[in-house]
Amino acid sequence: MAQPKATRDKQTKPVRDAAATQAVILAAAEEEFAQNGFTATRTEAIAAKTRVAKSMIYYYFKDKAGLYRAVLAQSHADLLATVQKLELEQLSPEVALEQFLRALLDCVSRNPRLPTIMFYEAVQNQGTFYKESSSVNIDAVLIAILERGVTAGVFRSLDPFQTAINIMGTCLFYFVGAGNIKQFPQGKRLLSKAMLEQHTQEAIALILAGVRPS
Amino acid sequence: MAQPKATRDKQTKPVRDAAATQAVILAAAEEEFAQNGFTATRTEAIAAKTRVAKSMIYYYFKDKAGLYRAVLAQSHADLLATVQKLELEQLSPEVALEQFLRALLDCVSRNPRLPTIMFYEAVQNQGTFYKESSSVNIDAVLIAILERGVTAGVFRSLDPFQTAINIMGTCLFYFVGAGNIKQFPQGKRLLSKAMLEQHTQEAIALILAGVRPS
DNA sequence: GTCTATACGAGGATAGAC
DNA sequence: GTCTATCCTCGTATAGAC
Numbered sequence: 001m002a003q004p005k006a007t008r009d010k011q012t013k014p015v016r017d018a019a020a021t022q023a024v025i026l027a028a029a030e031e032e033f034a035q036n037g038f039t040a041t042r043t044e045a046i047a048a049k050t051r052v053a054k055s056m057i058y059y060y061f062k063d064k065a066g067l068y069r070a071v072l073a074q075s076h077a078d079l080l081a082t083v084q085k086l087e088l089e090q091l092s093p094e095v096a097l098e099q100f101l102r103a104l105l106d107c108v109s110r111n112p113r114l115p116t117i118m119f120y121e122a123v124q125n126q127g128t129f130y131k132e133s134s135s136v137n138i139d140a141v142l143i144a145i146l147e148r149g150v151t152a153g154v155f156r157s158l159d160p161f162q163t164a165i166n167i168m169g170t171c172l173f174y175f176v177g178a179g180n181i182k183q184f185p186q187g188k189r190l191l192s193k194a195m196l197e198q199h200t201q202e203a204i205a206l207i208l209a210g211v212r213p214s
Numbered sequence: 215m216a217q218p219k220a221t222r223d224k225q226t227k228p229v230r231d232a233a234a235t236q237a238v239i240l241a242a243a244e245e246e247f248a249q250n251g252f253t254a255t256r257t258e259a260i261a262a263k264t265r266v267a268k269s270m271i272y273y274y275f276k277d278k279a280g281l282y283r284a285v286l287a288q289s290h291a292d293l294l295a296t297v298q299k300l301e302l303e304q305l306s307p308e309v310a311l312e313q314f315l316r317a318l319l320d321c322v323s324r325n326p327r328l329p330t331i332m333f334y335e336a337v338q339n340q341g342t343f344y345k346e347s348s349s350v351n352i353d354a355v356l357i358a359i360l361e362r363g364v365t366a367g368v369f370r371s372l373d374p375f376q377t378a379i380n381i382m383g384t385c386l387f388y389f390v391g392a393g394n395i396k397q398f399p400q401g402k403r404l405l406s407k408a409m410l411e412q413h414t415q416e417a418i419a420l421i422l423a424g425v426r427p428s
Numbered sequence: 429g430t431c432t433a434t435a436c437g438a439g440g441a442t443a444g445a446c
Numbered sequence: 447g448t449c450t451a452t453c454c455t456c457g458t459a460t461a462g463a464c
Binding site for chain 2: 158
Binding site: 017054055 | 448
């Protein structure tokens, strides 16, 4: 009566693909952490989004913190790699700034959860996990561009440190509000392809105009 | 032997001032909520910051959510009142924009926790508590100014909706990073009076230059 | 109004079968 | 590798004395 070998003819299908399982968990975790931050995220909620058992999280990532670290690393990898290969020192400050902004906005448009993840990490965890691994400081790259531009006189006499923060805010704040904008009933989806492209345009335009000498 | 009436000669001094106790709780709660958001904040942590017992929170504010609502209302009150009394319709778009920005930056400089509170409310709670009471929509005010300016030709041809978000980001993002900036070892305290004034200057300069017609 | 002590549920983490 | 069942800590909320 019992089927000796056929264990997968039921609805349940334990796929037994380690890499796939990890990827599924990571994806679900990224969503949850981006929405709720580290502390408020429930491992049960992550498991519920996947078809895998909660204990798989602990099997593959040790504990909640381990999973969080993995999410941080994965979500930052693209941005860090992209910025690093730009070779901005070769370019004039104006061009370097535009290239930098386009790269940044491309990355966060591809992964709109990155800004909120960064936010949570900065505010809630005071950058604790961040410091463990962070290789390149994105802000430092931007500050360097601004300094060059001010010195060369192609940017107005701005404070590079302050302005770098403000520029990052211009680019990233959009994604923070994205989840919240039901206030605007025109049915605009802020994360639609069209809107993301428009945001890229508008942000770059605002910033480039903002640093130009008067 | 026992002192009949003198109950306050011990170190412990149950002050029995309702308003004062509420204020103390609210202040501590604002700090905690700004740092951790609603879910991750522990009522025990709030109580620990004060000298009052944890149960006072429930006595005065019903539950954690009630306390959170009270914090939201209090921290937004100043900003809402300030913006409302500006009468920006009377002014030219350029002047109106500068007035608006100065008012906004003044408010958040006075209460640097407001931006993170707003952030948490937007991202984590999707503006749930917010909608319950919110009277004026700050963004709408800014959008209106931008629309007028574009129509009048004193601002460049920008998208008012997108630009409003980006401008808010320029003003507020600074405060989000403020807790985190140990990356910059120059010992700059982002919330010192001098730095806050500089941020106000720099943000206004960046934005006004950014919207000017080319 | 304020405190201490405690009930009770939620959620992180583990054990052990398959 | 994957699942179910369970342990145990932590945190919200309440009861009741003063």
